[in-house]
Amino acid sequence: xxxxxxxxxxxxxxxxxxxxxxxxxxxxxxxxxxxxxxxxxxxxxxxxxxxxxxxxxxxxxxxxxxxxxxxxxxxxxxxxxxxxxxxxxxxxxxxxxxxxxxxxxxxxxxxxxxxxxxxxxxxxxxxxxxxxxxxxxxxxxxxxxxxxxxxxxxxxxxxxxxxxxxxxxxxxxxxxxxxxxxxxxxxxxxxxxxxxxxxxxxxxxxxxxxxxxxxxxxxxxxxxxxxxxxxxxxxxxxxxxxxxxxxxxxxxxxxxxxxxxxxxxxxxxxxxxxxxxxxxxxxxxxxxxxxxxxxxxxxxxxxxxxxxxxxxxxxxxxxxxxxxxxxxxxxxxxxxxxxxxxxxxxxxxxxxxxxxxxxxxxxxxxxxxxxxxxxxxxxxxxxxxxxxxxxxxxxxxxxxxxxxxxxxxxxxxxxxxxxxxxxxxxxxxxxxxxx
Amino acid sequence: xxxxxxxxxxxxxxxxxxxxxxxxxxxxxxxxxxxxxxxxxxxxxxxxxxxxxxxxxxxxxxxxxxxxxxxxxxxxxxxxxxxxxxxxxxxxxxxxxxxxxxxxxxxxxxxxxxxxxxxxxxxxxxxxxxxxxxxxxxxxxxxxxxxxxxxxxxxxxxxxxxxxxxxxxxxxxxxxxxxxxxxxxxxxxxxxxxxxxxxxxxxxxxxxxxxxxxxxxxxxxxxxxxxxxxxxxxxxxxxxx
Numbered sequence: 001x002x003x004x005x006x007x008x009x010x011x012x013x014x015x016x017x018x019x020x021x022x023x024x025x026x027x028x029x030x031x032x033x034x035x036x037x038x039x040x041x042x043x044x045x046x047x048x049x050x051x052x053x054x055x056x057x058x059x060x061x062x063x064x065x066x067x068x069x070x071x072x073x074x075x076x077x078x079x080x081x082x083x084x085x086x087x088x089x090x091x092x093x094x095x096x097x098x099x100x101x102x103x104x105x106x107x108x109x110x111x112x113x114x115x116x117x118x119x120x121x122x123x124x125x126x127x128x129x130x131x132x133x134x135x136x137x138x139x140x141x142x143x144x145x146x147x148x149x150x151x152x153x154x155x156x157x158x159x160x161x162x163x164x165x166x167x168x169x170x171x172x173x174x175x176x177x178x179x180x181x182x183x184x185x186x187x188x189x190x191x192x193x194x195x196x197x198x199x200x201x202x203x204x205x206x207x208x209x210x211x212x213x214x215x216x217x218x219x220x221x222x223x224x225x226x227x228x229x230x231x232x233x234x235x236x237x238x239x240x241x242x243x244x245x246x247x248x249x250x251x252x253x254x255x256x257x258x259x260x261x262x263x264x265x266x267x268x269x270x271x272x273x274x275x276x277x278x279x280x281x282x283x284x285x286x287x288x289x290x291x292x293x294x295x296x297x298x299x300x301x302x303x304x305x306x307x308x309x310x311x312x313x314x315x316x317x318x319x320x321x322x323x324x325x326x327x328x329x330x331x332x333x334x335x336x337x338x339x340x341x342x343x344x345x346x347x348x349x350x351x352x353x354x355x356x357x358x359x360x361x362x363x364x365x366x367x368x369x370x371x372x373x374x375x376x377x378x379x380x381x382x383x384x385x386x387x388x389x390x391x392x393x394x395x396x397x398x399x400x401x402x403x404x405x406x407x408x409x410x411x412x413x414x415x416x417x418x419x420x421x422x423x424x425x426x427x428x429x430x431x432x433x434x435x
Numbered sequence: 436x437x438x439x440x441x442x443x444x445x446x447x448x449x450x451x452x453x454x455x456x457x458x459x460x461x462x463x464x465x466x467x468x469x470x471x472x473x474x475x476x477x478x479x480x481x482x483x484x485x486x487x488x489x490x491x492x493x494x495x496x497x498x499x500x501x502x503x504x505x506x507x508x509x510x511x512x513x514x515x516x517x518x519x520x521x522x523x524x525x526x527x528x529x530x531x532x533x534x535x536x537x538x539x540x541x542x543x544x545x546x547x548x549x550x551x552x553x554x555x556x557x558x559x560x561x562x563x564x565x566x567x568x569x570x571x572x573x574x575x576x577x578x579x580x581x582x583x584x585x586x587x588x589x590x591x592x593x594x595x596x597x598x599x600x601x602x603x604x605x606x607x608x609x610x611x612x613x614x615x616x617x618x619x620x621x622x623x624x625x626x627x628x629x630x631x632x633x634x635x636x637x638x639x640x641x642x643x644x645x646x647x648x649x650x651x652x653x654x655x656x657x658x659x660x661x662x663x664x665x666x667x668x669x670x671x672x673x674x675x676x
Contacts, residue, residue: 290543297529297540304527306491309515309544309590415533418568 016071023067130276132357132369134326140364142319143299145202148209152182152324154346156331161229171235182328183321190320217343228342362408440503442626448497450487457483459650472629472637475647481630520592526583530572541589556585577608601633634671
């Protein structure tokens with residue numbers, strides 16, 4: 001980019017062209033093997049090598065054009081700028097944005113035209129919002145990179161399914177139990193990884209997630225193995241079941257309304273909304289407590305924390321436990337909503353999606369995580385018609401977001417305490433120094 | 436506890452990283468209300484000594500007494516709650532947290548009301564008060580050093596361990612910081628163990644000094660005595676200011 005400063009439109013275009021050519025060359029190198037050569041099974045059963053040079057040329061041209069646009073029109077984070085006025089305007093908008101989002105979430109089931117499909121999608125999105133907020137405690141606040149978060153989601157789901165099946169306990173008793181069990185597993189994972197950081201921690205947590213899934217898959221006598229567990233009891237409205245009979249003991253009968261299958265969906269929607277908001281409320285409260293501040297300090301500098309006499313072990317374990325607990329709540333909700341669970345629902349890709357939500361949202365930002373969950377899960381649904389291409393769209397969208405906002409959608413951090421007026425720490429400042 | 440119990444007494448301390456012995460039997464003493472400096476070249480083991488006093492790494496052999504109490508085997512976070520505070524090497528402020536949050540972190544482990552200490556720190560370093568809402572990482576080097584010392588002071592220490600507070604700072608700023616340390620010592624009677632490469636300034640400030648060479652104490656004496664020694668002049672003050 002040094003050519004920019006030398007001025008001259010001609011020099012700038014030359015530099016951009018050179019830059020785009022290099023990008024296209026790199027793309028060519030990659031696409032020759034990834035796209036250009038493809039092995040197919042011929043009708044006789046033998047493998048044949050098919051060459052697809054047209055596609056390679058098209059892709060390289062696309063990369064060339066894309067790179068040219070990016071450099072010439074300066075689609076760079078710096079140019080999108082964090083001028084003080086802009087940052088202030090963003091902060092004002094941000095203040096309004098969160099309450100608006102909440103209000104929209106609250107009235108959604110009553111908006112005309114919102115049917116069962118939309119509510120189901122809403123429930124799915126809110127589940128991921130909750131998971132994102134739960135993982136945000138571990139990754140965003142405490143800075144412990146956890147690639148196996150789905151394990152706690154699975155522990156919660158299976159806790160509820162097993163407790164309901166073997167002991168006949170109701171959802172409302174199992175919900176806290178699932179949370180406690182997940183927190184217990186969080187601590188269990190936490191102990192061996194106390195000394196690990198960064199990449200090493202990521203590898204071990206990844207393995208932990210897989211271990212839980214593989215145990216569930218192979219412990220056929222308890223969990224049903226790959227067949228999963230079905231017939232998980234549906235939640236009741238404080239003891240009033242949802243069904244179509246309309247008897248006095250049911251939800252519709254008790255309130256004297258027409259039985260409608262949507263009732264249960266609306267109830268589930270508000271249930272997950274409530275659980276998600278609980279996660280959010282607890283996180284916001286704890287961030288202002290000493291333990292929350294210790295988490296953030298731990299993310300910034302572990303050695304400094306030790307020098308200040310912070311008990312690093314307990315700080316890490318509480319982060320793991322609390323994050324896992326909310327994962328467990330979400331898991332119990334997932335089990336009661338689906339009525340059927342199997343290890344297939346708890347693969348690594350789930351962990352990856354939740355982590356992507358936290359990172360795209362801007363580590364540590366509550367609103368950012370919510371928006372990222374809506375964009376990712378909602379967007380995923382939106383592009384359903386594209387079938388396998390949607391992974392491509394999805395990947396491209398993530399690349400674009402990371403280019404434009406390298407610190408996530410909401411990259412600023414508001415101090416938890418201030419003397420006098422509050423000021424947000426803009427994303428623009430964060431990239432400099434040792435941040 | 437009498438006046439004669441030293442604040443810190445280290446006897447034959449051995450510390451190692453794996454097979455590499457960084458401290459090969461170090462003995463030193465810091466009396467109540469003293470500023471003691473430990474000077475030495477890169478890799479002499481100065482920082483290891485400070486870290487080892489705090490139990491990280493745990494000493495292999497030897498004894499550390501804090502006000503007569505054996506703390507050799509205590510975990511770090513307990514030692515830091517017994518009236519010891521450290522401003523670590525390289526300052527290590529929390530870059531994304533505000534100055535105020537950084538300072539509060541210093542008081543956290545003790546669990547006392549931070550307000551009176553906060554006022555004292557702001558009185559000692561008015562710059563920190565001006566910048567209290569600013570992010571730690573955006574401060575200048577000197578301000579970060581003030582923040583690191585202020586953060587350590589928030590825990591109301593009786594013994595302050597300072598690891599190279601002059602590192603990478605302009606001479607003028609170093610003088611400011613050293614005079615703040617002197618003021619703390621004179622006004623509050625704070626005991627200070629100062630690890631420095633800047634031998635000239637450190638020895639001028641300190642009541643007594645020790646010279647550490649590859650894990651062993653080779654010389655000790657008052658600041659003035661050490662400054663006058665020709666070996667010190669040649670090894671640590673050559674070309675100094």
